[in-house]
Amino acid sequence: MQHASTPSPTCGACHTPALGPADPFPTLDSFLYIGCRGRGARCSSFLESIVASTFQAISRAIRMSAEASTTAGAAPAATEPAVPASAAPAPTAPAPSPPTASAASAEKQATAAEQATAAEKPPTWGFLLSVGSRAVLPAIGKTLMQGPKRKGRSLGLDVFVRLFHTAAQMPGMNLSRARAVTGNLRKLGKRQVQQVIKKLHVEEVEWTVELVPADAEAASPGTADAAGPVVTVRSSLVPFKHDGPPAPTTWGLKADWVDPLAPHDNYVRDRVVLFLHGGAYIFGDKEQYQALVGPWADTLDRRVFIPAYRLAPEHPFPAAIHDAVSAFLYLTQVAGIAPDHITFAGDSAGGNLCMATLLWLRDHGHAMPNSAVLMSPWSDLSHSLPSYADNDGFDYLPAFGAGGTAFNPVAMYIGLDDYHEIATTNGYISPAIATDLHGMPPIYISTGSDEILLDEQVLLATQLARDGNTVVQDIHEYGVHVFPLIASKSPDAVRSRARIREFVKCVADAPVAAPKQHVEITQWSRGEKVKGEGQSTVPAGWAKRWPGIAAAKHRDPDALIGEMHRVPDLVTPILPAPAPVEDLKVVEKRAAQEEKARRHALAAATVLKNEK
Known part of the structure; x- marks a missing residue:
């Protein structure tokens, strides 16, 4: 491209x-x-x-x-209000002729969603x-x-x-207006995005998802007009909302392969980062994240795969999970990538979706990816923890539904206005409160101390450790939600990128026959490690927030100490000793210069080849 x-x-x-x-x-x-x-x-x-x-x-x-x-x-008044282009994602499902029953129901559902969105001012x-x-x-x-x-x-x-x-x-803020405002902001940065995109090769692929009940004996017919390969998802998940049009059983899905335009010699094409974008399940698309995470392909020496999963409220739970599962199955069944060569990654709602997809794969008997990288994962959609109020105003995310607006992404994603019981009991919705997180791959969590979601990310890390998983959590002082992408030139963002590289190289890619559980929790300030971290039984990053978390969730405040004593040497560093952040900036600058030189050499070789 x-x-x-x-x-x-x-x-x-x-x-x-x-x-x-x-x-x-x-x-x-x-x-x-x-x-x-x-x-x-x-x-x-x-x-x-x-x-x-x-x-x-x-x-x-x-x-x-x-x-x-x-x-x-x-001029005469229009009979219907116009819906902005950003108000709803373009339908990706193929349009067979004549339409099958599933396709007809999908079209009916999409039409109803478009009318609901158009009804907003x-x-x-x-x-x-x-x-x-x-x-x-x-x-x-x-x-x-x-x-x-x-x-x-x-x-x-x-x-x-x-x-x-x-x-x-x-x-007056509503979904239509919010999507339009964010779309206009993206237009402002179009030239800057192009500066990043020109360094990448982007290839779009498409496949058809066929949803089959988990207890069905055979796949249903009706995929003769499928666009691209057919990926079958056998699932036990069903929508919470039952009074709307029936959910489709077949639909089309697209994703982008992102590679460096001029990869270096260590680049490995059969290792992949499956990135699930954020946006509260109601915003975001793969095009937006090409520039945000496309450079990961060069820094992590592997390809990046960004699926365009369907968004709420047009497609509420469990549509996004089924799309993420189909993307993983596309990689393993169509692209031929081994599951242990795939790393999940996501920010905010994408982090929530990573955890929900991992739970789905485990519960449905599928192979697991080698690890997951979660940036500010949205982990408890009940929003009942102290940091939700403590950090309000220091983070750019507001309390959903505040200020007299009905703009609530949780209600849109779950599909119900009365969703509190579901958000406090369902692990697929709120992974941090899941009763069983056993069998997860190693997980890295990047957290900002100024996030309103701080406590739920600490809770997620403690629950993962409780159930015997390896977890690395970095808590950055005064970091806002998804700070590695929002303020990517800050010292803490530079440190976070370095830690992600080390985690992927040292943990995700390391062949381990009998993995031993490790927990590493580190606090950072201005990109440097806070002195004294990692010496106590309960890391300071957890101990400071745990009493409030335990009280809100009716837990024993001393239970965390017992969990930390359960495994000898459980809390121990597993990533390399950190280099000074200024050295990391030099490394990134040198890598960028080398990448630029490779692109120029490739362009010169291409010109020479064409002349011959």
């Missing part, structure tokens, strides 16, 4: 590129055109550019709103103007007057945290 090269935007004061060829990972600042790699927060144009961009957007909103009003007065320029006045300008003003909420937090990240937290709770 060829991608055109586009010039990188520069800082208005120091004229430094916001994202240059030596940057292996895109950043939030560069996506939003508010960063400066030259002087960072000290650059005089840093916040001036935000203010100027905001007023430009507001002026444009007012002008277009006036134009829309003039047009509406001269579509985004208007007036609403965007309201976002600017109620969220953008106050966020900038508070950051200017009060400074960042946390010591060491960049001004750009602080503005984003305040802006997102306020905008998500605005009255």
Whole structure:
């Protein structure tokens, strides 16, 4: 796949590129055109550019709103409200002719979902103007007057945290508007994304999923018109919602293979990272994550596979799990990848989906992947732990349903408004409260101490350790939700990438005949290890949060200490001793330069070959 090269935007004061060829990972600042790699927060144009961009957007909103009003007065009103392109994902299922019964039910369900989404008030320029006045300008003003909420937090990240937290709770915010706003933000960073994508080779594949009840004797017919290979999923999971249209039994699914454009000699094509993207089960797509996790292919020396699983509320539970399972089966049955050469990875809801898929594979008797890498996994959808209130305002994620808005991703994913009992008892929904987590592969968890989901990630790690699994958890001071992707130039993001590489190389890829359980819990500050970590029976990262967790979940507060004494030398470092974060930055910069040299050599060789 060829991608055109586009010039990188520069800082208005120091004229430094916001994202240059030596940057292996895109950043939030560069996506939003508010960063400066030259002087960072000290650059005089840093916040001036935000203010100027905001007023430009507001002026444009007012002008277009006036134009829309003039047009509406001269033209007849539309009979139906238009649904924005980002309001619902494009259907991927094939359209057979004549349609089968399952395809007809799928089409009926998709139509009903589209009508439900269209019923929401579509985004208007007036609403965007309201976002600017109620969220953008106050966020900038508070950051200017009060400074960042946390010591060491960049001004750009602080503005984003305040802006997102306020905008998500605005009255009138709904799914259609939220998808439209996030879609517009992605357009702002299109050129920066292209700077990353041009280093990658992306190939899309498609297959047909056939869902069969677990107790069925044989697969049902009706896949003659299937698009691509057919992957059969035998599942015992059923939707919680029973009053809607019947769930489809066949549908199409797509995914992207992502490889470096110029891989180095150590690159292994038969090892794969199956990445399940985040987005609260209602946002996100594989195209968005090509630039975010595509560079993993080069840094981890293996291919990245990103499936476009179906989103709620159009496709509630268990649609995403069935799609993730089918992606794993596609890799093993169609692509010929050995299960122990596959690493699961995911962020936020993608981390939840990784755990749910692992539980499904175990419960249905399938082989397991070699490991899982979870970044800020959404682990307890009941949101009943103390950090949900303790960190509110320090993280950009707000309390779902707060601020008078009905915008609740949990209800959309489960498919029911009254979902609390399910979220507190069902391990497929909330893996952190699963009663049995035995038989999981080694799991790495990256956590930020400022996350509202902090406690549920600690709970997930303790439950994994309780049930005899190897788990590595890194807790980064003042880290926000999914900070390795949100603030990828921060010292903690650099450290997190290095730890993921070490985990994959030293744990996931290591052939172990009789694996011994290990638990490693480490606290980090500004990318460096907090002194004294790893010396006590109960790691400080757990001990600090456990009393509140135990009280909220009605657990014995002393039970954790007993679990840690159960296995001798259970809490022990299993990854290499950490190098200084500045050394890691040098390593990343050198790797980026080498990758650039390989691409240039490949381009020169291609030109020479064409001339001959």
